[in-house]
Amino acid sequence: MPYAVQAELVQNRRLPQENYLLTFRAPEICGETLAGQFVMAAPKTHQTVPSPLLKRALAVYSIRGEYLSILVKAIGEGTLRLALMQPGHSANLIGPLGNGFDLTAGRGKTNFLIVGGVGIASVYLLAQKLKQQGDDVHLLYGARTAADLVMLEDFQSLDIPLFIATDDGSAGFKGFITAGLGDYMKACSSNLNFYTCGPEPMLKAVSIFACTQGIPCQVSVEARMACGFGVCLGCSVSTRDGNRLACSDGPVFEAGELIWDRP
Numbered sequence: 064m065p066y067a068v069q070a071e072l073v074q075n076r077r078l079p080q081e082n083y084l085l086t087f088r089a090p091e092i093c094g095e096t097l098a099g100q101f102v103m104a105a106p107k108t109h110q111t112v113p114s115p116l117l118k119r120a121l122a123v124y125s126i127r128g129e130y131l132s133i134l135v136k137a138i139g140e141g142t143l144r145l146a147l148m149q150p151g152h153s154a155n156l157i158g159p160l161g162n163g164f165d166l167t168a169g170r171g172k173t174n175f176l177i178v179g180g181v182g183i184a185s186v187y188l189l190a191q192k193l194k195q196q197g198d199d200v201h202l203l204y205g206a207r208t209a210a211d212l213v214m215l216e217d218f219q220s221l222d223i224p225l226f227i228a229t230d231d232g233s234a235g236f237k238g239f240i241t242a243g244l245g246d247y248m249k250a251c252s253s254n255l256n257f258y259t260c261g262p263e264p265m266l267k268a269v270s271i272f273a274c275t276q277g278i279p280c281q282v283s284v285e286a287r288m289a290c291g292f293g294v295c296l297g298c299s300v301s302t303r304d305g306n307r308l309a310c311s312d313g314p315v316f317e318a319g320e321l322i323w324d325r326p
Contacts, residue, residue, distance in 0.1 A: 065160055066091040069107060069153045073130065075146075078213045081137045082181070083146040085154075090129035092158045098189040099163030099283055099315050103291040104133065106144050107153040119145065120288040120310070122185040122260075123159065125217075131156075134184035134214070160291045161314050164189050164258055164281055166196065172256040173199045175248070177269050179240060179261025180206055183214055185283050185314075186260060194221055201226065203247065205240030205265065209233040241268040257318075259283070270318035280318035284309050 070087035077083055092102065103118035119141045121133040137146040148154065166189075174193055176186045183204060193200045200221070205228040206212045212234060218225060226247050227235030236243040248255060257280035259269045266282050273280035286298040286309035293311030300309050301322040307313070 064095060065158055066095070067155070067157045068092060070131070070156045072148050072150050072152050072154060074150060075148055079210045080213070081146070082213050083135045083137065084124065084132055084214075085135055085145065085148065086130050086132045087154060087156065088129055089131045089156055092123075092156060093126045093129050093131050096123050096126055096131070096159040096188075097163035098166065098192050099185055100159040100161050101291075101314065102131075102133065102156045102158030102160065103288070104145060104154055104156050105141070106148055107155055108144075117141070117289050118155065118157065118291070120160075120291055121145075122283075124184050124187050124214075125191075126188060134181065136181050157291060161310055162312065164283070164315050166192050168279055168281065169193050169198050169256050169258075170196060171198065172254050173201065173252040174256045174258065175201050175203055175244075175251075177203045177240060177244065177257060177259040177261075177265075178205070179265040180211065182259075182261030182265075182283070182285070184260075186258065187214065187217055189258060190218060190221055190223060194223070199252070201251070203228075203240055203244065205229070205261070207231065239265065239268075241265060241272065244269070244272065255279075257281070259318075260285070263323075267323040270321060270323070273318050281315050282318050282321060283314045284316065284321075286310075286314070 070089040074086040105118040125132045137143045200223045203226045228240040260283035289295040289297045298309035302320045
């Protein structure tokens with residue numbers, strides 16, 4: 064059940080490359096959120112300012128008691144206004160929204176969390192939950208440069224193996240994360256399960272690889288969302304069952320459901 068709340072910001076942690084980790088007190092949302100779900104967010108002052116009109120859809124990064132954190136990359140006016148919030152300010156949050164990851168698919172398996180860029184925001188809560196149910200978890204994280212790799216310390220604190228790739232070779236494997244995926248999995252159990260989130264070309268490559276190899280794979284798609292409820296129909300995703308909505312049917316889909324090349 065989603066809630067509409069005014070949530071107080073308790074911490075704004077600035078990270079490299081214009082990334083910010085915002086932590087709000089939002090007990091109602093925290094009590095209902097599942098890994099992979101998201102909130103619609105805007106500063107409270109946004110109500111009196113004509114632009115930007117719409118809230119921003121942001122993955123729930125972590126839940127700690129009654130505190131909820133979201134990872135924001137300031138790339139436009141809406142996200143910049145969130146990034147500039149100070150502790151004590153309030154935001155209008157609606158959530159939790161969408162369908163999250165299915166953790167039962169990971170039971171008894173070696174789980175690869177394959178992420179690119181800000182897709183890291185969607186999988187920390189997932190990693191925590193998988194570890195709590197006693198499953199093997201690996202993070203495979205790709206970014207443009209070493210400076211774009213954020214929140215690694217949180218995953219290291221979970222004591223999970225990391226495979227890092229950067230486009231320029233400034234950290235880890237040089238190249239796309241998908242280019243190193245095949246070699247990395249050779250050293251792991253054959254009983255694999257994939258979860259992935261990131262830019263669309265990476266999601267497409269991971270999905271095709273997983274389907275070809277017969278590996279179960281859940282994909283959290285990145286799509287622009289105007290409402291978050293399935294009303295505006297603006298976040299359409301092509302699937303084998305026709306067009307579906309990232310906000311209400313997703314954002315998580317099975318890889319085999321998705322059609323990547325639209326007519």
